[in-house]
Amino acid sequence: MTSTRSAWHITLIYLGVSVLWILFSDQALVILGLDEQTQQRLQTYKGLVFVSFTATLIFFVVRGHLRRLQQQGRALLRSEERFDLALSGSNDGVWDWDFEIGQGFFSSRCKAIIGYPVDAQLDVRQAWLKRLHPSDRKAALTALREHLLGDTPRYNHTHRIRHGEGHFIWIQASGRAIRDERGLPQRIVGIVRDVSELKNNEERLRQAAVVFDNTKEGVVVTDAHNRILNVNHAFCRITGYSRDQVLGQNPGLLKSGWHNDSFYQEMWTQLQATGSWQGEIWNRRKNSEIYPQWQTINAVYDSDGRLTHYVAVFADLSQLKRSQQEIDFLAHHDPLTRLPNRLLIMERLNNAVLRARRHNHRLGLISIDLDRFKNVNDSLGHSAGDELLRIAAERMTALCREEDTLARLGGDEFVMLVDQLEQVEELAVIAQRIQQAYTRPFDIAGQRIHISVSLGLSVFPDDCQDAGDLLKNADTAVSQAKNSGRNSYAFYTQALTERARRQLALESNLHQALAQQQLRVYYQPLIELHSGRLSGFEALVRWQHPELGMVAPDEFLPVAQRAGLMGLIDEYVLSQACRQMRTWLDAGYQLGTMAVNMSGYWLERGQVLGSVEQALHEAGLAADYLELEVTESEIMQHGEQCIELLDALRQRGVRLSIDDFGTGYSSLLRLKRLPVNKLKIDRGFIVDLPGDSNDSAIARAIIALAQSLQLQVTAEGIETEAQQTLLRELGCDIGQGYFFSRPLPAQQLQGLLQGTRIEA
Numbered sequence: 103m104t105s106t107r108s109a110w111h112i113t114l115i116y117l118g119v120s121v122l123w124i125l126f127s128d129q130a131l132v133i134l135g136l137d138e139q140t141q142q143r144l145q146t147y148k149g150l151v152f153v154s155f156t157a158t159l160i161f162f163v164v165r166g167h168l169r170r171l172q173q174q175g176r177a178l179l180r181s182e183e184r185f186d187l188a189l190s191g192s193n194d195g196v197w198d199w200d201f202e203i204g205q206g207f208f209s210s211r212c213k214a215i216i217g218y219p220v221d222a223q224l225d226v227r228q229a230w231l232k233r234l235h236p237s238d239r240k241a242a243l244t245a246l247r248e249h250l251l252g253d254t255p256r257y258n259h260t261h262r263i264r265h266g267e268g269h270f271i272w273i274q275a276s277g278r279a280i281r282d283e284r285g286l287p288q289r290i291v292g293i294v295r296d297v298s299e300l301k302n303n304e305e306r307l308r309q310a311a312v313v314f315d316n317t318k319e320g321v322v323v324t325d326a327h328n329r330i331l332n333v334n335h336a337f338c339r340i341t342g343y344s345r346d347q348v349l350g351q352n353p354g355l356l357k358s359g360w361h362n363d364s365f366y367q368e369m370w371t372q373l374q375a376t377g378s379w380q381g382e383i384w385n386r387r388k389n390s391e392i393y394p395q396w397q398t399i400n401a402v403y404d405s406d407g408r409l410t411h412y413v414a415v416f417a418d419l420s421q422l423k424r425s426q427q428e429i430d431f432l433a434h435h436d437p438l439t440r441l442p443n444r445l446l447i448m449e450r451l452n453n454a455v456l457r458a459r460r461h462n463h464r465l466g467l468i469s470i471d472l473d474r475f476k477n478v479n480d481s482l483g484h485s486a487g488d489e490l491l492r493i494a495a496e497r498m499t500a501l502c503r504e505e506d507t508l509a510r511l512g513g514d515e516f517v518m519l520v521d522q523l524e525q526v527e528e529l530a531v532i533a534q535r536i537q538q539a540y541t542r543p544f545d546i547a548g549q550r551i552h553i554s555v556s557l558g559l560s561v562f563p564d565d566c567q568d569a570g571d572l573l574k575n576a577d578t579a580v581s582q583a584k585n586s587g588r589n590s591y592a593f594y595t596q597a598l599t600e601r602a603r604r605q606l607a608l609e610s611n612l613h614q615a616l617a618q619q620q621l622r623v624y625y626q627p628l629i630e631l632h633s634g635r636l637s638g639f640e641a642l643v644r645w646q647h648p649e650l651g652m653v654a655p656d657e658f659l660p661v662a663q664r665a666g667l668m669g670l671i672d673e674y675v676l677s678q679a680c681r682q683m684r685t686w687l688d689a690g691y692q693l694g695t696m697a698v699n700m701s702g703y704w705l706e707r708g709q710v711l712g713s714v715e716q717a718l719h720e721a722g723l724a725a726d727y728l729e730l731e732v733t734e735s736e737i738m739q740h741g742e743q744c745i746e747l748l749d750a751l752r753q754r755g756v757r758l759s760i761d762d763f764g765t766g767y768s769s770l771l772r773l774k775r776l777p778v779n780k781l782k783i784d785r786g787f788i789v790d791l792p793g794d795s796n797d798s799a800i801a802r803a804i805i806a807l808a809q810s811l812q813l814q815v816t817a818e819g820i821e822t823e824a825q826q827t828l829l830r831e832l833g834c835d836i837g838q839g840y841f842f843s844r845p846l847p848a849q850q851l852q853g854l855l856q857g858t859r860i861e862a
């Protein structure tokens with residue numbers, strides 16, 4: 103169109119020039135009939151007029167042409183602006199690459215996307231090719247080539263391109279080639295879009311998905327109604343549930359039952375108030391195992407503030423707790439034998455000493471040293487030595503009671519803390535059992551090993567006053583045991599060692615004593631204080647030992663208790679006492695009571711009734727001659743069971759007496775309920791009479807109490823006349839003690855008995 107116009111303008115100019123030329127030519131002037139002067143004047147101006155006319159003509163033609171070009175340019179610009187404006191709404195930029203002229207067009211949005219000023223002049227190389235991310239270049243060019251070759255209907259590719267500011271952005275470029283009639287691409291026109299945010303979001307989502315699936319923490323996503331929407335692999339691994347098993351369920355299916363309702367209420371209250379909750383919670387796996395987890399729950403809200411989801415993230419703490427426990431354990435235990443170490447045994451020893459002091463009981467410590475252990479290490483190696491220590495620890499642990507502690511202090515050094523020791527000899531018995539445990543050989547590293555132990559025994563409070571000394575003394579004692587030829591035990595003090603040995607000898611002889619009738623029953627008179635008359639006797643057992651001489655019950659009864667012989671001794675004394683009473687009654691002595699001690703062992707076995715009936719029957723003695731003494735502390739210890747037994751005895755007519763009264767903290771309420779006839783004031787309250795005002799006040803109070811309960815009172819341990827006088831004045835009924843007589847064999851009591859004889 104533009105070229106057609108230009109051709110027409112040129113033609114017009116030629117026509118004008120031609121007309122002028124003709125007008126001003128000589129022939130034209132002649133034809134026009136102009137006079138010569140006019141012709142000459144015209145000839146003079148002919149050149150000037152021609153030039154002016156031509157110039158004017160050219161001016162107007164050129165000006166017109168330029169104006170049209172300007173209008174066309176403005177229209178094009180307006181059209182581009184409108185196009186840009188239209189595209190700006192879609193956020194896409196337009197590009198156009200003309201292969202014929204080798205230039206490209208980039209819309210202002212397109213320039214803005216890749217970071218260029220709107221008025222920048224760009225070529226395709228500069229704007230695109232040179233800026234492709236090295237990693238994306240190959241794929242982008244391949245996609246373009248494929249489209250230009252006609253392999254793909256459209257060019258569509260997403261890649262990174264360097265932004266004008268230097269960083270890379272993600273763009274999505276798409277376009278289509280315009281081809282000539284032969285199908286060859288002339289240009290390609292398309293749009294470009296900044297997809298960086300989308301790509302970054304995609305990347306973030308991808309990363310989140312990777313984290314979700316690969317994190318070690320369990321993740322549960324629920325809807326606002328707490329129904330499970332999604333769980334990750336870790337959730338399934340920790341809980342044992344598959345994803346399908348929990349989808350749509352309430353997370354409450356994991357509840358262990360360890361937390362009460364208020365725990366969950368507080369959790370939900372906080373979650374609703376603050377949008378999050380964090381804490382330790384014990385849940386139950388599918389296999390029922392209960393385990394701890396550290397859990398964080400967050401509430402998720404939409405842009406309108408409406409609750410949409412809950413996300414719970416939790417870590418399984420079981421392993422951590424196990425490790426913590428193991429660390430704690432190893433801080434206080436020996437890793438080889440898993441026994442308490444020095445730290446723990448010292449802690450327990452200190453506590454045991456405090457308890458023993460408070461409750462006034464004994465405590466024993468045995469230091470244990472393996473004899474010639476070094477030889478095992480040297481000959482068989484350290485791992486064999488370790489194995490030996492492990493087995494030795496197992497054997498010794500089997501000997502411990504629940505309240506005892508076996509510890510390894512290091513090397514072949516062990517200690518055993520024996521709590522609540524009643525008798526020193528018990529420690530010797532345990533020491534012997536430990537020695538016994540080593541008489542069996544140890545099979546280690548394919549070898550049969552024989553090894554013995556040396557033991558050092560120390561007793562609190564007999565040997566020392568604190569835990570440190572207890573341990574030191576046991577160590578000293580173990581050295582004594584080693585010095586005396588190994589494979590033996592020794593107490594810290596010689597006296598204790600001898601006492602223990604004697605006790606153990608007694609124990610092994612006691613069975614014989616019963617069989618060979620070495621036990622004797624002695625009788626101690628009971629005197630009516632107001633009249634001085636003999637009212638009866640208390641039967642007291644003695645052991646006539648063939649080598650040790652007369653052994654007192656205080657010494658051998660605990661041994662009998664340990665040896666399980668107490669029942670036999672009680673029955674023996676009871677039957678002897680009943681028979682003796684019968685004999686004296688038959689001999690015409692007027693006696694009221696034969697008192698016999700009833701041990702705790704009897705009460706525990708519950709066989710007293712049968713034994714008493716049998717003894718009375720065999721002796722032909724009426725029940726009311728028999729008075730059974732039971733200590734206040736035994737009654738307290740056996741409680742209701744003891745009261746029932748006493749009731750049954752009372753109903754059969756047997757008289758009952760509370761022995762050692764004042765030492766056992768009886769409540770008055772309980773005392774009132776006891777079916778007893780008599781209280782025996784403990785010797786401890788008598789020994790300092792009449793000088794000790796406290797004791798005399800106690801004696802007075804017990805007598806007053808007995809009188810108000812209509813019970814008889816006996817005072818035991820009267821050794822002086824002054825004691826007898828005071829007690830009589832206080833109103834005590836019966837007196838017993840060395841002042842009247844020591845316990846004696848029956849045949850030595852004839853003199854005393856004479857006064858009671860009823861002459862026929």
Ligand SMILES: Nc1nc2c(ncn2[C@@H]2O[C@H](COP(=O)(O)O[C@H]3[C@@H](O)[C@H](n4cnc5c(=O)[nH]c(N)nc54)O[C@@H]3COP(=O)(O)O)[C@@H](O)[C@H]2O)c(=O)[nH]1
Binds near residue numbers: 640654839
């Ligand atoms: N279950 C049984 N226990 C018995 C039996 N025989 C005795 N025992 C108990 O053993 C403890 C010691 O008894 P024993 O050495 O016989 O001492 C008794 C008396 O000898 C002693 N006593 C008596 N008068 C005095 C005195 O004036 N001074 C003094 N120092 N001691 C004296 O008291 C013991 C009697 O105590 P009790 O029984 O509380 O009346 C002792 O606990 C006996 O109970 C038995 O066969 N079975």
